[in-house]
Amino acid sequence: MKQVKLLDCTLRDGGYVNDWEFGHDNIVTIFERLISAGVDILEVGFLDDRRSFDRNRTIMPTTQCADQIFGKLDKGNTMIVAMIDYGTCDISNLSPCSDSYIDGIRVIFKKHVMHEAIQFCHEVKKLGYKVFAQAVSITSYSDRELLDLVDLVNDLEPYAMSLVDTYGLLHQDNLLHYFQLLNYNLKPSIAIGYHSHNNFQLAYSNSMEVLREPADRTVLVDATLYGMGKSAGNLPIELISMYMNTVFGRNFNVSQMLEAIDISIMPFFRKSPWGYNLFFYISASNNCHPNYVRFLMDKHTLSLKSINTILDAIEPEKKLLYDKDYIETLYRRYQSTECNDEADIQALSASWSDRPLLLLGPGKNLELEKEAILSYIKAHNPITISVNFIPEGIPIDYAFLSNSRRYVQLNNRLLEHADAQGRPVRVIATSNVTNVKDTHFDYTLNYNSLIDQNAEIIDNSFVMLLNVLTKTSIHHAACAGFDGYTVDGDNYYNSAMDYRIAREKSQSINQYVIDTLERLAGTLTLEFLTDSKYVK
Template identity: 55%
Template sequence: MGEIKLLDCTLRDGGYVNDWKFGHNNLVSVFERMVDANIDIIEIGFLDDRRPFDINRSIMPDTDSVEKIYGGLDRKQAMVVGMIDYGTCKLENIKPCSESFLDGIRVIFKKHLRKDALAYCAEIKKLGYKVFAQLVSVTTYEDDEMMDLIRLANEVKPYAVSMVDTYGLMHQENLKHYFDLLNEHLAPEIGIGYHGHNNFQMGYANCIEMASQKTDREMLVDGSIYGMGKSAGNAPIELVAMHLNDCFGKDYHISQILEAIDANIMDFYKPATWGYNMFFFIAALNNCHPNYVSDLMNKRTLSVKAINQILGKLEGDKKLLYDKNYLENLYLEYQNVDVDDTADMAELTKAFAGRNVLLLGPGMNVEKQKARIESYVKENDPIIVSINFVSELFKPDYIFLSNAKRYVQLATELLQKGDEFKVIATSNVTKTSGKFDYTLKYATLLDEDAEIIDNSFIMLLKVMIRLGVKKVALGGFDGYMGDRRKNYVNPNMEYKFSKKQAESLNEYVCTVLKTLSDELEMEFITDSLYAE
């Protein structure tokens, strides 16, 4: 039987939801997550010369723009492709494959344009690319039209011909009919693909049907993260990957896809909802009561990977018979064996010994009162540790990461500036690949009695105490303002707190600071609500 390959089209088809404005950090992070999930083919966006270059968007005027956004990223085993809607990108905007980040180009076209579009595909193939012929609204093809398409394709010999169910109208019998025509008459070296939409909630079911077809040729199945896509969305790639793992011996890493849902995609889902619900998918994936999932999500202390690992420990009848106390015991057990940070703590203790230390928060006063910080740095030559952000004004020696979403926001800077500083991460933050410089046990830094038990500021102060630091200077820890007032230098870091919530959080931090003051002397060098 021919090989089945899984293609992720999130950054292309998902762009219909947000006008392709994912933000550069999300573009990088999604790409890296899909690479580490072992996805076979990653589609990174549209090539459309009507659109100007924007590093934050996955719709690009030429192949040079692809390099500007994704260049330098490690594709590992993945094939990287882009898409052209026939007629929207001139050939002169496409450099030869040998000079491009792309391995292949998918050309999508309506049936009345098939002759000209296949001729265009032939020219792209001459440039060295794997070219894919994408049949828009395949359900509109009459059999004689499909046979003509097959004749044209056999002349060009694209890498694959894909059935695109643009309006989500296909059921299994439709798919089987078109598949049989293509499979019987296409040249044997041409693969067959399927791209589904969920208007009838058939995307996933049709992917299963596609995968079950008996053929010696290569088959491609499309999906997008969380089903992100135009209107009803696409077949969710996490579901398709799960099926291919279970039934075809594949090794797609579902946790990486779920991390991408949580960290990269959910912010787009909330204002423009599509498709199904992540919580119920995780519950179904683990065959458990959905209350277990919501309880762990509501803790705000766990990555999606960690939640999956905890749910994987549920046993027997307990999976579907909800037991809150049982879950709490599993949660505490997981936290207590999360990571051994003895060696990393010892190395950091040595590095910080006898040094002045400046902790930088992301508050507005880092900019407004930068002269105070500059003066302190000049006089004290401190080790600088910034929390969940990279300061543009003061070069940090270390970045403290305790929040998975913040990690995504820093993806590009960590990639580009990673040799300028070390990263100290808590064990709840999942790196896309490899390891952080230092990983500290998350559970030892939590405050179980607090409303937000993993306040990054408090966690870092506890780290300083564990390292034997006796005094720290503090800049940019302004306190929470609430009522949508700006708290952060970077607006992408803003949380939505009411005035009452902000006051409660400030009161909590002030209380903890008093408690910690017996072990650690703290000097605020910029204004702070915590110091009032």
């Protein structure tokens, strides 16, 4: 006979948002509210022997530590479970179930270690715990591989086997396909669980489908308060409990859940919000690990079209196993469009030989010291070159574009600026930037010849332009608006240009530019018209 059950994993999966530091009072409040709400299974956190015990956190090295936090709380009729990511908690850290407050252990594991993980599950079961076999990244399994896992699980006979949609990739058809494979092949005594993520905003609808699907066994779904969890978040327990009350005659007390959300969850949401957004949509739509998307977006040199092109090039077996060196290689390969720029270098050299140069960066001091810059332009009549932006109220002759994302943003501004000045702005683009009008830029320079392959950020736009100057035999230039970076992110005259990686790495980026200027000192002299962290 089919039973439907509800498992709350707020204190475990929600912990990715706050490094599991809910605070002891919040931990107790969340626990007691969920017990009062009548959830069937409550997951109280991770068991991870790499972490020290902290009563304010729900990531604990041993079952005895969990006893210290929860042991005096009344669990009523709810099953209490904890999770182990296989390989992060030795079996010696688990007391026998008869001596523990915890009733069950959920073991998550990736496909390539499923044999070792199931063997670990056997050891956990011998200690008396109800065991849950959690197959993460279920979309990485072929049917044959999943059936091989089912054979191992049938031999184990755990309490449940769960489909874990780690990156929120499942749509209804393939979700039900996986569910049916398990339903037809697992022993009837083994429950089927479903753990969803909300990258495609399908956690709620998919969970309803799983609960509705015919099955002569227990079916359980995971959820968290307000959907709290990493990436796009999880299934909101307050939604699915209402559905289960209405359709399956359950009697969950939703008011208790709402109280826990109001008092204990919303402060975390306001500080570090979770939920559907473009970042997690991109990772899900490309069936890939979200860290690949984070890596490429943090470059702040790529349009979304370019990011999708790179993600599409990831080999299938690499999609869900993040490899930083691998995605760095793909990024460099994509950016390294080769071109013969000898003629354009010569043309720029000739054009720049008879007037001084003024380089313009997008720092706040460009606006703060605009009058002094305009006075310099009036007195010296320089050739002005802006870097990946168009300044307000300052005439420019050239725009140097090395960043395809900035170029997409600036395309209309380039046309408007030309109209306002009554003359065209000549565009110098590096070969990784593609013209939106499918025509040639005024000058196209070889990206590979301008980057620094050994730098932490290989394509610093200011350094790339300095390399252009040395190639064109320029020995002196004035600079304005190259302020350098600060931790607080107050780096640009236009706040929309700010990006996280520049704040996080501000000190190392500043030092890299300082070192570059020292290296070029005998070849190129720069005069800074505005304050800059690049000048000691």
